[in-house]
Amino acid sequence: MILSGDLLGERARLTPGRTALVYIPTGERFTYADLDARARAWARVLREVLGVERDGRVALLADNRVEYLDAFFAAPKAGVVLVPLGTRLTPRELAVILEDAAPTVLIYGGEHAGTVRALRELVSLPVWVALDADQKVDPADPSLADLLAQLETVPDSPWTPERRGPEDLHRLL
Numbered sequence: 001m002i003l004s005g006d007l008l009g010e011r012a013r014l015t016p017g018r019t020a021l022v023y024i025p026t027g028e029r030f031t032y033a034d035l036d037a038r039a040r041a042w043a044r045v046l047r048e049v050l051g052v053e054r055d056g057r058v059a060l061l062a063d064n065r066v067e068y069l070d071a072f073f074a075a076p077k078a079g080v081v082l083v084p085l086g087t088r089l090t091p092r093e094l095a096v097i098l099e100d101a102a103p104t105v106l107i108y109g110g111e112h113a114g115t116v117r118a119l120r121e122l123v124s125l126p127v128w129v130a131l132d133a134d135q136k137v138d139p140a141d142p143s144l145a146d147l148l149a150q151l152e153t154v155p156d157s158p159w160t161p162e163r164r165g166p167e168d169l170h171r172l173l
Helices: 007-014 032-049 066-078 091-101 110-122 144-153
Strands: 019-023 028-031 057-061 081-084 105-108 127-130
Touching (some): 007 032, 019 032, 028 032, 057 091, 091 110, 105 110
Parallel strands (some): 105 127
């Protein structure tokens, strides 16, 4: 049975071994099952490690990369609302969006470290997460790898993706 909003999960169920993505910069190949497993792990990080509540907001500032897709597909699985941020906007423009959307987490790619430094002067968010461990803006920021490793410490639970209906908010674009 397909969960509303879980198109990746349904595709992984139907054709798990079929190639879904070839990431050109590295040549990595991902099957639908691979991408679904990554999205499920991200969803667990959002809910169980970071404590984002259902319908909570999570902002994302990153260029095109596999982790962007992970976040895109993880948000509905976690029952949270993804707020993708325009990478060409100025820190002041992004601050207006963040103030309005009120995310509790901002996930950023290292390629936007300068923008994130400026944003920290303009907005206060509870959690900033670095996609790249070697490009953290603040040493206290957890990296995605740190958070995924913390899943090992979370007791195994019968976690299942959230059920999202057609009226539920998935993304703020």
